[in-house]
Each structure stands twice: as structure tokens, then as C-alpha cells.
Amino acid sequence: MPRAAKEKTAVAKKEKKIKDPNAPKKPLGAYMWFCKDVRESVKKENPGLSVTEIGKRLGELWKEVSEEDKKKYLKQAEEDKERYNKESAAYNKEKNKEKEKAAEEEGENDDDDDDE
Template structure:
């Protein structure tokens, strides 16, 4: 049969359509997201969108379409001058600075959480070993 599909070919196609892996594709899968990780800050456009949605909803209460709001906001953003965009850019920068601070503390907690227990044990063992050496040293002097 020229040009005909075999049964094996159709099962591979069906597996891909259903989203199942045939075994050779993905290796490990997705990493799980940490729920404690801070969310990324919005860009200046999204800061603008927060305010624009409220204004658009007041002006057009009958509109329920998200795409219409997005298109209208995009058109307005493109037509705005840099001076008009400046307050939204400033808010975005402020949020970005806060995000960077939160990420630093988050990263410190991650690094500290994994290493704190090891550091505590290793510090104790070092001091205990040091104390034992001093005691042994003083004991040897007494015996001689």
C-alpha cells in the first residue's frame, strides 16, 4: 500500500494529539514552582493597564470583552508621549526595586535554609574538637 498509514503511525499521531509523551520526547518534565517566590513586577504598560481598565469600565459598562479593553489600551499607550508615560514608568521602577529587595531576601533564605543546618553542625563540631584538643593538651601536660 503506497501512501497508506500503518497502525503504528496512527498511534503515534494520536498520542501527540492527546498530549501524551511517546517516551522519547521530554525527559524530566517541568519543575514545580515555589509558592513563596515573589512575583515579577509589572512593566510600565501593565501599570498603565491597571488604571486604564477602571476608566474604560466606567466609560463602557456594557462591554464585557477583555480583548476590546486590551486593544483600546494598546492604541492609547502607543499614542502617548514619553512625558505622559513617565508616571507609569516611575511606578514600574519603584515596584521593580521592591521586587529586587524581596528576591534578595528570598535568595538568602534559600541559601541560608539549606546551609544553616550544615553550618550549625560544622561550627559545633569545630568548637567541640577545639575544646577536646585543649583538654587533651592540658591533660598530657599534667601526666608528664
């Protein structure tokens, strides 16, 4: 039995969440630290590679890295994670203070309406 053409249905797109520019940047993983270290040398050694091919080459190199050398990048990733956790805690604390202040101000404004 032949398949009928699928009807096109409107799919609701999610609204993109606006990022706060003051929010702390997410921590990088060990592989990403490795890529930051090695990417330029891979580009110089292979000037004709596309971005995709460079990514593949970086993946191959990562697989070849010894466990001893990976420890360096794992340590960087752990330190970056700690940095993120500290910054995130401070950021969220400040954000909560702002929300409480806004709620208090709104509460004060609501009381004014009852006098009419």
C-alpha cells in the same frame, strides 16, 4: 507528490515547576501599570467589550499617551523593579541558608552510617 499524514509522536511534556508562594512577585512594566490605572475606566466607557477587545483598546490608548505621562508609569515600573530586587535578594539569602542547614544535617546523618 501527495504528502503523507504525519505520524503522531509522543512529545514529552515538561514538568511544571511548582512556584514557591513565598517568592516575591515579579515587577510590573510601565505598560502594565498603565493598564491597572485605566482598565476600569475603559470597562465603564465600553461595557460590551470582551477581555480581548479591552486589551486592544488599552494598547491603542498606550500608544496615544504622551512621553511626559509615560514617565509616571516608567517611574512606577522602576520602583517596582527595585522592590523586586530587594525582596528577591532577601528571599534568595533565606533560601540559601535553608539549603546550607539541610546540607549540614544531611552531612551529620551520613557520618552516623559509617559506625555500623
